[in-house]
Amino acid sequence: MTTRGEDPASRGVTVMRVVHLLPLLCSLIEAKIDRQKVVQAFNPRRNASSPETPLQVGNGNFAFGADITGLQTFSPFATMSTWGWHNFSLPTTPGQTQIEDYHGTEWWTHGRLVQYNMANPSNNDIADWLRENPHRLNLGTIGFSFSDSSNTTVTEDMLSNKKQILDMWTGVIRSSFTYKNHTVKVETWADPSLDSVAVSVESALLSSGALSIFFDFPYPTNDKFGAPFVGVFNQTDLHKTSLSTPGGGETNKATIHHDLTSTQYDLSLEWDVATGGSGAIKPPTDGSHRYVLSTSGTDTLRFTANFAPSAPESVPELDGVVAASREWWPAYWNNGAFVDLTGASDANATELHRRIIQSQYLVAVNSASDYPPQESGLVNNGWFGKFHMEMILWHTLQFARWNNHALLARSLPRTYTHLLPTSLNRASTQGYAGARWGKMTDPSAIDAPGEINTLLIWQQPHPMYFAELAYRHAPTPQTLADWDAVLTATADFMASYAFLNETTGVYDLGPPMYPVSENTNPNATVNPTFELAYWRFGLDVAIAWKSRQNASVPEAWTTVRDNLAPLPIIDGTYPVYQDIPNMWTANTTTVQDHPAMAGIFGLLPPPASGPPLNRPALEETAARIWALWDLDESFGWDFPMLAMNSLRLGDANRAVDYLLHPTFQFDDAGYPVGGTRVPTPYFPSSSSLLLAVAMMAGGWDGEEGPHFPSEWDVLVEGFVPGL
Structure with a gap:
């Protein structure tokens, strides 16, 4: 027996407690989750800086990563934004200068x-x-500067009593440490809507001048991966900074202008100290770009640093940032859907619960942006900081499933609308109708060249999935209008791309193309299982979209959908693609990379048109993936996708096995470990984990309600069934 809770948006929510006594029996008790208690039980705590990940405060469009000091003192973790990008000069090679x-x-x-x-x-x-190009910028670092009479370089090891906690309920990092027998207490906050970090410091070291604050600016690099740190500090002659202070430096305000030639922006500062104290900022004298804010006569320093393309008229005061953060974060936790696994005594439930809660915090900081996030969010750079169109779904679909539709609406459908003109041009240039979405891009809409980039197709139906969930949430004419142009152009391309095979009489996908796994011969890849299923799903949604508007459906859409090549079957299983040789042969590429065939029943709902899926083939495919797939080399969303497939097949325990697979790791603060294939963090892991858990908590059409292991005592609030 399963059940689902009601939408918690009304706050007065009835929640169903699911206590599984037997596999086919559960009792239901009305309850209310103490969300604050659950969230704060998993607050990350550290006693030393991590070599790979910071603790972060941020808002989805801006994030500040801190080391153990609450700033970026010893580890130059990044300060990143949605708007901060840079271009190097164009090449000078003759014939390649523009x-x-x-x-x-x-x-x-x-x-x-x-x-x-x-x-x-x-x-x-x-x-x-x-x-x-463009590549995403580390906007700057902020840290403590220690003044030592012996001119000794202070290291983290020279600090004692180091303690740090991230309070995810209010969005603050509290840090403390001891240096030369003096305690330093730090609070670090981020504004929920501005690109501002606010910091309070308490220490007698401030009064003596032994402790001050530095602001430094790195120079960008063209590295594909900038992890764990972004930018370099030893190329000071390639960029410029300048300081301006109103009133000749007599006020508590300053602006540092950073000039990278093709990109310029400002760091605006405002600080205050205790009565009787003073503070002043000084420019560098050693050729660096390190500015120092020093104080005297005070044991407290409070400052706000705002990053922006141009300096604002005013900088938010610390108290305003604190109040806004204390309001925004509890609202985020209270208004979205929620899962409470504290009643389950199983250690696996506790670890899964930790990952769920910490992931919810991290996706709000790193992924709730105005454009889709890059794989590493706002922590560091991967793939030059660009976002991937095929990853939009894994990054952001979970916002809809966790009832955080407003966060999803920040980037969608606006991203598709923004990229529509270049996507229409791409399809037209290639001789297709409609819009062909690229793979690797950025807000400038530059389509990054690459063989895989240009031949990948599984990102094309993504708008249909987003639109369908948007319509479920708000089945209104406005929703239909918001997505109509994007869906129409997408479906036009999908119908145009499919090729009529005169021999078989069906429409094929490819060649040339790369399937989800990206590891096959593109000129031999035809009719990949997942892409065929997704093509049908996308055209089904597009056709329904027109019908909901009482609009005519283009004939090409129905013709292609009704005559798509059937899903291939090899040896009673769904293979990577039609007629692939050596499928299920150990130690070959056929059982490596993304096992996308599991997505036809995990990510996708059963087909609304055409023949039904072959249940025995689904089960045999799942069994062979578990037995033969090279899961040690899998990464990211592979495991949640396999978990969702297991859930639909009725095996919640196997779903948990996938979500807690030894290769699928999350560090002490919840950051998803990249592993051997990609750097840390790899946020599609976090968001797909949440997508799978939403499926466990809310079920899906025809199987509504929780689908956790039978022995777990679980509370869920606010979930609706998925597709």
Whole structure:
């Protein structure tokens, strides 16, 4: 027996407590989760800086990463934003000095030449520039400067009594440590809506001048991965900074302007000290870009640092930032859906619960942005800081499933609307109708060149999934209108892309193409299982979208949908793609990378049209993945996708096995470990974990309600069934 709670938005919510006594029996008791108690039970605590991850405060569009001092004193973790990007100069290679000099490569595609966005020997330099630019910036570092009479460089090991806690309920990092027998207490906050970090410091070291605050500015690099730190501090001659203070420096305000030639922005500061004290900021004298804010006659310092493309008229005071954070974070925790596993005595439940709560905090800080997040969020840089269109779903779909629709609405559908003109042009240039979404891009809409980038197709139906959940949440004419242009252009391309096989009489997908796994021969890959199922799903939604508006459905949509190639079957299983050789052969690429065939029943609902899925094939495929797939080399969303597949197959325990698989790791603060394939953090792990847990908590159409292991005592609030 299963049940689901009601939407908690009304605050006066009835929650169903699910106590599984037997696999087929549970009792229901009305209850109310003490959400604050649950959240704070998993507050991250540290006694030393992590070498890979900070503790963060932020708001989705801005984040500040702190080491053990509450600032960026010893570990130059990043301060990152949605707007902070930089371009290096264009190449000087003759014939490759401007973007228009790039023309890609033509490949034969079903009897015609199609221009793909991949480099050729004649334009490698401009292709590299397009891939690497723009890249996301580390806006600056803020840390403690220790004054030592012996000129000794102070290290973290020289501090004692180091304690740090991130209070996720209010969004504050509280840090304390001892230096030279003096205690230093620090609170670090971020404004929920501005790119501002606010800090309070208490220590007698401030009064003596032994402790001050530095502000430093790194120079960007064109590294594909900038982890754990972003930018370098030893190329000071390549950029400029300047200080301005109103009233000749007699006030408690200052602005530092950072000039990177192609990018310029301001750090605006405002500080206050106790009565009788004073504070002043001084520019560097050693050729660096390190500015120092020093105090005297005070044991307290409070300051706010605001980063912006241009200095605002005013900087929020610390008290205002604190009040806003104390209001925003409890509202976030209270208004969304919630899971309480504290009643389950199983250690697996406790660990899963930790990951759930800490992931909820981290996705709000790193992924709730105006554009889709990059894989590493606002912690460091991966793939030059750009976002991936195929990852939008894994990053942000969970916001809808956890009843945080407003956070999802920050980026969607606006991202698709913003990228629609270039996507229409991409399809047209290649001879297709509609809009072909790119893979790796940024707010400038530059499409990063690459063979995989240009031949990947599974990102195309994503708008349909988002739109369908949006309509479930708000089944209104406005929702239909908001998504109609995007869905129409997407479906037009999907119908145009499918190729009529004159021999079989069905529409094929590919070649050339890369499936989800990205590890097959693109010229031999045809009719991949997941992409075929997703194509049908996308066209089904597009057709329903027109019907809801009493609008005509383009004939091409129904023709292609009704005549799509059937899902391939090999040896009673769903393979990577049609006629793939050596499927299920150990130690081959056929059982490596993303096991996307599990997504046809995990991520996707049963098909609304065409033949039903083959249940025995689904079960046999799941069994072979568990037995034969190279899970030690899998990463990220592989495990939650497999967990969702297990849930639909009725095996909640196997779902937990996947979510707690030894390869699927999260560190002490909840950051998803990248492993051997990608750097840490890899946030698709966090968001897909939440997506899978939402499925466990809310169920899906026809199987509504919780689907946790039978022996677990679980409380859930605010979930609705998924597709």
